[in-house]
Amino acid sequence: MLTCLFTVTDRALRSVAFAGLGLMGLAVTVTLADIALRGSVGQSIRGTVDITQLGLVICAALVIPFAFLRDAHVRVDLGVSLIPPRLRHGLDGFGALLGAVLMAAILWAGSGTALQALDYGDQSQTIGIPMVLYWIFFLAGAALSVLACLLPAARDLAIAAGRIPAPSRSQDMLS
Template sequence: MFAVFRRIALWFALAGGAAACGLALLTVVSIAMRATVSKPIPGDVELMQMGIALCISLYLPWCQLQRANIIVDFFTQKLPQRPQRALDGIGSVLLAVMCVLLSLRTGAGALAVSGAGETTMIIGLPMWWAYAMLAPGLALTALIALWQGLRQLRGLDAGTPAPADGVPS
């Protein structure tokens, strides 16, 4: 299962990286146009807002798979491994629940905003696009977190970051 999640999460992260590069190029061109001809790219801020939200949601699955999220273990770092693993498993399952809810709500929000016909103010992009773009990354993050959490609770996963060889501990 790790290999499947790794491949999909990697493609999501690469797509997020490509989007981030495109947004960086958009920013450079818009600033250059503003400085040289006093006319920036119309809607550059709108595009940046939507694009950065997309990038973040596409990076989340890879971040979760690599266990690169911030963990506050101040109170648990001295616990034995079994309770630490149980707490990490509970945390992963709770993250999965939160991501499922966020994915469902962004999907529902996309439908509601689409039905209302809302668009961005400057270039008139449909607002539902911004909501719909978030759902796949959140859903994949939920699946990965649930898989990790269940493995941790069963004692099959030490909860450590994935090693370079891609085989979970």
């Protein structure tokens, strides 16, 4: 059951991450076109900074959940090989739970700020993109990140509790 849920979530978050990368690619293309136009004809594309900032927010918000699910974050593995596998998975599960709590706190705090941006009608400086659009993507990414932290936590805590077998070290490195 957990493996099936992991597989479905992995595919969905991979697609979401690629969509974020694609939108960032569009923002980079606009930036490159702006640079080329400024260098060749002395004109620029109005709103390049706003578009690039939106692309960056979208990309980060949509890629981070996939990184959480895949345990692709940076960590120091000094001495980890000396810890028994079940204890290591228990610590990893606890760390993933802390990640879920952190992302839930970010989601909660960001919701208030997003509502404030909506109430005030905040817009980007150059071309007037509604700031709530930035917040929608940011909050969606935070919500997906909570889910993406809870699944590895459930897996690792189940391994630590002996409910499911620990993967071999080579399989563990690939997951």
